[in-house]
Amino acid sequence: MPVNRRITLAARPVGHPQESDFALDEVDVSSPEAGEVLVRVLWTSVDPYQRGRMSEAKSYAPSLQVGDVITAQSVGHVVESNDRRFSVGDLAVGQLGWQEYATARAGTVRPVPEELDPQTLALHAVGMTGLTAYFGLFDVGKPRAGDTVVVSCAAGAVGQIAGQLAKIAGCRAVGIAGGPEKARDLIELYGYDAAIDYKNDGVAEALRGERVDVYFDNVGGEISQAVHRRLNLGARIVICGQVSQYNAERPELSFHPGLLIMFRARMEGFLVFDYAHRYDEAARKLAHWVASGKIRWREHVTDGLENAPRAFIGMLNGENRGKALVKVAERAE
Structure with missing residues (x-):
């Protein structure tokens, strides 16, 4: 099995985050268990809410602990599946984190329609x-x-x-x-x-x-x-x-x-x-408005998983023009 590179929380930021608050490490990739899929991450997202997850302050979601992979929406292709809802090669989006490979319960990720172009739209305008x-x-x-x-x-x-x-x-x-x-x-x-x-x-x-x-x-x-x-x-x-x-x-x-x-x-x-039961309803409308030109968008792309912390800090400082994304890998043909 390949090695998984990932970005973890090295220290809780005090005030504005610093690159030293993050660490890049490597762990072995394990096969998914029953009901799980293994996803090769292609793109990952950078968003303001991630700053709150790095704090110990009480919030709507549990805080990240030092050593945890940074939580993030990511798009990737399934490389191994132990659930009938996904086949190898399918594109999926979910809370897969800043890492190259992620194992997830199949019910926690959603398929990305092949007709969505570009498929990074699943991380912003249609995501x-x-x-x-x-x-x-x-x-x-x-x-x-x-x-x-x-x-x-x-x-x-x-x-x-x-x-x-x-x-x-x-x-x-x-x-x-x-x-x-x-x-x-x-x-x-x-x-x-x-x-x-x-x-x-x-x-x-x-x-x-x-x-x-x-x-x-x-x-x-x-x-x-x-x-x-x-x-x-x-x-x-x-x-x-x-x-x-x-x-x-x-x-x-x-x-x-x-x-x-x-x-x-x-x-x-x-x-x-709170609206998870209506995601499909909204996503269909958003995709239609994007396809018809009623919704326009711009992406601000940073290359390389190792540069995700820098992209995150830049986004908090307002340096991005458009949705901040990190390109992790090319999709295998």
């Missing part, structure tokens, strides 16, 4: 970030045609899809991103109606003429404070992420509960995993 945008916007935000939808971290993997879904729903989409290039992407690539560069523009001033019906919050902090002051009556605030707080030793409060009374607003957090 977990697309599903997050879909359920967060439509089920929690409940947009109505004519609403104004504001999305923070709008050029990120979830934000770029959320804004395009808002447009599909007949809404005005306003995106907040960092830097002039990302602000241009919001308009020219993702079809937002307006873009705010929070690094160079005052967010509160830029929103002065807006009345926000749905706020899709990926970031928290000062940006969210500015948006909250522009809520419309009956606004819905979707709490998807709080990326500005993930490296903070003491997160800052970004919301005054009295605003919910003033604007008769609703604030709700959600986890995409």
Whole structure:
């Protein structure tokens, strides 16, 4: 059997992660048991939620322990199967981690349709970030045609899809991103109606003429404070992420509960995993919108599993343009 290279947690990050917080090691690959598949990972994902899993703070999922493989959505092909649902050569996506080979229960991974092109879409627009945008916007935000939808971290993997879904729903989409290039992407690539560069523009001033019906919050902090002051009556605030707080030793409060009374607003957090029974429904719609050109996307690719920590740190620093992915291997013919 081949050797499995993997990236593990070497130390819990204090503040901003460092490359020294990760380790590259090698272990033997073992054959899958009954009901399992062995997957050769081809692509793996880099996402903000991984920072929370490295902390010991109580959260919605167990913390990684020092020595654990870094959790991540990955796409790969099945090289050995002990479950009738998968055959050798099938493409699969699941929480397979930053590693070259992963053994998983067959029920915890999903097949990737061969017609999906490129198949890395299963890691973003038609994968977990697309599903997050879909359920967060439509089920929690409940947009109505004519609403104004504001999305923070709008050029990120979830934000770029959320804004395009808002447009599909007949809404005005306003995106907040960092830097002039990302602000241009919001308009020219993702079809937002307006873009705010929070690094160079005052967010509160830029929103002065807006009345926000749905706020899709990926970031928290000062940006969210500015948006909250522009809520419309009956606004819905979707709490998807709080990326500005993930490296903070003491997160800052970004919301005054009295605003919910003033604007008769609703604030709700959600986890995409709660909608697992509807993944197929949403994935079909997302794939259709991608194929028809209604959803556009961009990937930011880093080559080599050993460079996953660097890609992760860069993503947290906002260095990526598009969905951050790591290419682990070529698919064997």
